[in-house]
Amino acid sequence: LCTPLKIDWTFYCHKCDGMASLRTCPHGKEDRVLLSGTALRKGLSEGSPIPDHFGRDEVLEILRAYYAGLDEKVEIKLHGAATGN
Structure with missing residues (x-):
């Protein structure tokens, strides 16, 4: 029927200067910006700085x-990859 696509997490890599995945980027965690809508909403609601290229x-x-x-501020809880761990 349908073959599932195995898609890896994507992120912005400062050293690659673009979007990448674990399969396409050899750089470390410190060079990555995970693009998480939950993390964005949390940062915006707390007045935190938003990472470049977000x-x-x-x-x-x-x-x-x-x-x-x-x-009224909304409490936003991070789970899974949105925590950056």
């Missing part, structure tokens, strides 16, 4: 304004 500056500016304007 999004376009103009989009991040809009999202920062949105999260800063919330009356």
Whole structure:
């Protein structure tokens, strides 16, 4: 019927200067930025700096304004790969 695609985690690699996976990038964990929507929402809601290459500056500016304007902060818990471990 259908053959499942075995897709590895992807990330931005500072040394490769682009998107990569564990199969395509030989660099270490310290050079990687995991792209996690959960981590992004957590950082925005806490006012934390967002890593380079995580999004376009103009989009991040809009999202920062949105999260800063919330009356009630939302608790966001990281799980699995979103923790960076």
